[in-house]
Amino acid sequence: MGLEDLKPKYDRLQRKYGAKELDSIYNGGCIKNPDICFVFMNPTGRNIASSKEWKGLKSPWIGTKNIWDLFYQVDLLDEKIYKEIKRRKPAEWTEEFAEEVYEDVKEHKYFITNLGKCTQIDARPLPDSVFKEYLKLLEKEIEIVNPKVIVLFGNQVSSIVLGQKISVSQCRKKLFQKEINHKIYDCYSVYYPIGNGRFNIDKSIEDIKWIIEKTRKEN
Secondary structure (H helix, E strand, O other): OOHHHHHHHHHHHHHHHOOOOEOOOOEEEOOOOOOEEEEEOOOEOOOHHHEOOOOOOOOOOOOOOHHHHHHHHOOOOOHHHHHHHHHOOHHHOOHHHHHHHHHHHHHOOEEEEEOOOOOEOOOOOOOHHHHHHHHHHHHHHHHHHOOOEEEEEOHHHHHHHHOOOOOHHHOOOOOEEEEEOOEEEEEEEEOOOOHHHHHHHHHHHHHHHHHHHHHHHHO
């Protein structure tokens, strides 16, 4: 089974839980043994790739700006690409530019995904029950990609993926381990850096830099 085999399952859940006029957003980046797998919550219509007219990559954060600040600040994004992202308005992202951005993500050896792939019109909160329907699929995704370390953004995602109540403020830089199909994956919980969590982006950057340095030393 590969990542492509998961897409029909995500699309069924989009029809069940997402905006009917939008497509699922899947994942993107390095799909073979990346250094880091970043797991966010769920996509919104701000991602222009969720439009049914968009025929390119259906990957996270296409047509947005703020999250790329984080990836640039932790040295996971080329400066030229970053400046072009900041220059462009959402509608100015082309399918070719999205490919260019995600080629840079691939070269920096990380993988970006969401726990939930059900695209919403806006950033409305989703109940745990919806995210839990995606958990087995995320685990399969992780098994296929096989990252060295997993970074989980926010309390809700961290709690569901790790199967225990997590408060990021209480466990910064704390190692958690998750077993998937008899393999142990190292996981860290990090502040969600977008939307209402934007004021915590400096803490996210600090912790991710620490995780990157630690992972490099161990590998």
